[in-house]
Amino acid sequence: MKKIPRQPMPKQPPEERIKNFNEVALGYTEELAVKEAERCLQCPRPFCVDGCPVKVKIPEFIKLVKERKFSEAAKKIKEDNVLPAICGRVCPQEEQCEKKCVLGIKGEPVAIGRLERFVADWEAEHGEIEKPEMPEKKGIKVAVVGSGPAGLTCAGDLAKMGYDVTIFEALHKPGGVLIYGIPEFRLPKHIVEREVDYLRLLGVEIKVDVVVGKSITLYELFDMGYKAIFLGLGAGLPKFLGIPGENLLGIYSANEFLTRTNLMKAYLFPEYDTPIKVGKRVAVIGGGNVAMDAVRSALRHGAEEAHIIYRRSRAEMPARLEEIENAEEEGVIFNFLVNPKRFIGDENGWVKGIELVKMELGEPDESGRRRPVPIPGSEFIFEVDTVVIAIGQTANPVLLDVTPEIKRNRWGYIEADYETGKTSMKGVFAGGDIVTGEATVIEAMGFGRRAAKAIDEYLRTGKW
16 A cells, blocks of 8 residues: 655745735645545554643544544544644644654654644634533632643633633733744734633633733732632743843844734734834844744845844754744745854944854753854854844743742742642642743643643642
């Protein structure tokens, strides 16, 4: 029998997509999805499930796709994952479920993420999103702080257990990094809104424009009758390089650049009120997914040249290979083994250049990647008129500074038990990037799931 090859994802052509913010990947048709599902071996011991942080029953949902039972497949996924349309788009399946797929040993793994996306989209398009059977209400209130992947997952699981869950979100729209950080062309915002509406269907209440730590404290939440609190704060404080000239005009943090673009819809100015200034030659510092999102957004904002400045080689880039390839197709220029030393401004205080130093790779560092080492005397000037710094984010201290009972580690993240999310403050749990530092959407969701189970046990037994 002839082997079925992995089905490619239909995409917008590069020359078209760099002119719009519409989704690049167009999704599988029913025929492509069924054909891809037929590749699954239905292993008796499904290693793919081991690779999934929320333990989706992967072979079971794929078998339903093969049988064209798409609605049932969606229900099967949602037993473990309340955000399938999001995960199908932005999870690094190649490092998780698909990495464990037996087919991947000698060939290409089953496209699990693409099938998950197909199923979630099919369900929405056919108006078949149904509320699952819900248990009797317990009459116990739980607060979730932050509506990113960890918070949404924890809230959904607790609602399905019968708790009265309220999410408190600092921004004016729920979704956390899904809404402010990931561009429309990779994750359309109506998809995030759709998944959030499913949580509302489960009975989750969402309060926006509430900065816990400023508008209200954890102590006040407990006084209001909440019996447990989950902190899914994310890592929303941008990191900077700490080099001369970093305060020049025309230099953005990726956080600001992407928030303006995504949440504030700067690409639709003046229809929306937030403008964004992008010059002809843009440099994005960094090599992760956020850097790819920023540099590809810059092209769509009208940059004539969009550059990545990265201190290691292509092989060490932490961004998903799919996103690097998309950026290459779109004409992004990659400058490897160079690192900024200072920014240079004009007489009006606008950035006009970066002094870069060439690097070479030395011995591996704690990340396992080879450490970049500057080459003495190799400095040169790189002309730019816009810079985006995308070298990572760290913990925002607003809530933690007013809650000294919650222990933090030396990097400022919350100390919490990996399996339960328990913190040093009774009744308070935490998970996602505020505990681990920057990680993936699905890893944050895994934290939310484990914390929901631990919160349920705590509220049933009273044991801490």
